[in-house]
Amino acid sequence: MRLRVDLLPHGNYPDVVVIIDVLRATTTAVTYLERGADALLLTATPEIALNLRTDGSPYLLGGERGGLPIPGFDFGNSPVEAAGQNFTGKTVVMNTTNGTGAAHTAAQSGKHIFLAALTNAHAAARRARAAATEEIAIVCAGTDEHVGLEDVYAAGVLAEYLLAMGEFSIDDGARIALTVRRNGGNPLEALGSSGHGQHLxxxxxxxxxxxxxxxxxxxxxxxxxxxDAPEGTLKFTAG
Amino acid sequence: MRLRVDLLPHGNYPDVVVIIDVLRATTTAVTYLERGADALLLTATPEIALNLRTDGSPYLLGGERGGLPIPGFDFGNSPVEAAGQNFTGKTVVMNTTNGTGAAHTAAQSGKHIFLAALTNAHAAARRARAAATEEIAIVCAGTDEHVGLEDVYAAGVLAEYLLAMGEFSIDDGARIALTVRRNGGNPLEALGSSGHGQHLxxxxxxxxxxxxxxxxxxxxxxxxxxxDAPEGTLKFTAG
Ligand SMILES: [Ca+2]
Ligand SMILES: [Ca+2]
Ligand SMILES: [Ca+2]
Structure with a gap:
């Protein structure tokens, strides 16, 4: 079994893909489902999200651009905000700067696509291991096509869990992520020292x-x- | 002054760019000049290199694809091979899998472009620092669009030298490279553990x-x- 970490989304995923956007898309996605949402719809653009909301639709819109809320959206891609709400019976339509784009790249070829954050890292590693037949690709969303320390650190956390579960051949991306995980301090130190953590x-x-x-x-x-998911969206449910 | 490390070539370089392809293009480039070559011409494609060689031309061709020599080339992108030759009065035309492409990307916008390896890391850091007015971008060539541990390690070596020379604001790429440099063992251990080092x-x-x-x-x-350099080539001389 191969374990691969793409420090930025790359493409050509033959098997399992785990997408990481710790600050904040995948962390917030986990929280929406924790708080009862039926499903998440990740859209390629904010416009697709806005067009989905018609009178009486079951959709709530969550998203951000550069850390700031998107006009017309209900929520701002904040795990703290999401944790204070009840989403039972709702579907949350999400569009974010980097995470939703990475999911659409992954879905072009991957067979099994999961979203992971630090908050669900162990469960995500177990699910990835159970689904994989040849390769697990952990894909860091990054920030505007630049590598994000927070995502690489979380990829290292998942890689460490996976290596404890079985044998893998690993690539240089995984080697780097493991080094960052093992030497980058505790999770709060790592996230706090990242450029995007400082920005937030x-x-x-x-x-x-x-x-x-x-x-x-x-x-x-x-x-x-x-x-079935509306055109231009990817539908995620709790697994 | 900003210090930025691109773990893969990205583009949009406003000022100084230092290109790293430790295994083996930039290491070999340094060796050609050490061994007396007048200049290096980095070509975008092997065909451009082959077309430059006419009877009586002062050009020697060096290059590889996936670590193997290119048919019709004189040399195979090997620092050991280059160290055993005398290139006085010669210009070496180079084409390699990743390093020459990274140089062409950098040259599209950068003002000052240098090639660096571990072998000339301290000198390259000093030259970059002297030339920079706003940003030093260290660009890792990578391997076939995947990050290469050897390049990230060398970027961390340069970053460490630069931080000893003055104040910089650093990005997450630099943070990751520094962590890899400081925790990835000595240079031979780091290169030997990289995927491309194992391949070679x-x-x-x-x-x-x-x-x-x-x-x-x-x-x-x-x-x-x-x-003036022939069309489709970038000309590098010893600095
Ligand atoms: Ca992010
Ligand atoms: Ca290389
Ligand atoms: Ca000379």
């Missing part, structure tokens, strides 16, 4: 950084389903 | 890996000149 803290969103640093506190793994 | 060793090129692990043994820094 300056925006007054330091509580989100703290929430995203919780390690394996959830067993919910957002999982791509091939049930 | 399997091809019987382990001596090249050993040569590439020499730290700051040369003061030559291949530097892009805007003297």
């Amino acid at each position: 803290t300056r925006l007054g969103l330091g509580e989100d950084v703290r929430a995203a640093a919780g390690l394996s506190t959830s067993t919910i793994v957002p999982t791509l389903t091939h049930d | 060793t399997r091809l019987g090129l382990g001596e090249d890996v050993r040569a590439a692990a020499g730290l700051s043994t040369s003061t030559i820094v291949p530097t892009l000149t805007h003297d």
Whole structure:
């Protein structure tokens, strides 16, 4: 079995893909499902999300651009905000700067697509291991096509869990992620030292950084389903 | 001053760019100049290199694809092979899998372009620092669009030298490279554990890996000149 870590989304995924966008898309995705949401719809653009909302639709819209809310959206991609709500019976339509794009790249070729954060890292590793037949690719969303320390650190956490579960041949991306995980401090130190963590803290969103640093506190793994989803969206449910 | 490490070539370089392809393009480039070559011409494709060689031309061709020699080329991108030759009065035309492509990407926007390896790391850091007015971007060539541990390690070596020379704001790429440098073992251990280092060793090129692990043994820094160069080539001379 191969274990591969793409420090930025690359493509050509033959088997299992685990997408990581710790600050904050995949952390918030886990929280929406923890708080009862039926499903998440990840859209390629904010416009697709806005067009899905018609009168009486069961959709709530969550998203951000550069850490700030998107006009017309209900929620701002904040795990702290999401944790204070009840989403039972709702579907949350998500569009974020990097995480949703990475999911659409992965879905072009991957067979099994999961979303992972630090908060569900152990459960995500177990699900990935159970589904994989040849390769697990952990894909870091990054920030505007630049590598994000927070995502690489979380990839290292997943890689460490996976290596404890069985034999893998690993690539240089996995070697780097493991080195960052083992030498980058505890999760809050790693997230707090990242460029995007510092940016969010300056925006007054330091509580989100703290929430995203919780390690394996959830067993919910957002999982791509091939049930019908509106055009231009990917549907994830709790797995 | 900003210090940025791109773990893969990205583009949009406003100022100084230092290109790293430790195994083996930039290590070999340093060696050609050490051994007396007048200049290096980095070509975008092998065909451009082959077309430059006409009867009586002063050009020698060096290059590889996937670690193997290119048919019709004189040399195979090997620092060990280059170290045993005298290139005085010659210009070496180079085309390699990743390093020459990274140089062409960098040249699209960068103002000052240098080639760096472990062997000239300290000299390259000093040259970059002297030339920079706003940003030093260290660009890892990688292997077929995947991050290469050997390049990230060398980027961390340069970053460490630069941080000792002055104040920089650093990005997550630099943070990751520094962590890999400080925790990835000595240069030979780091190169030997990389996927490409293992590949070269399997091809019987382990001596090249050993040569590439020499730290700051040369003061030559291949530097892009805007003297006339044949179309489709970038001309580097010893700086
Ligand atoms: Ca992010
Ligand atoms: Ca290389
Ligand atoms: Ca000379």
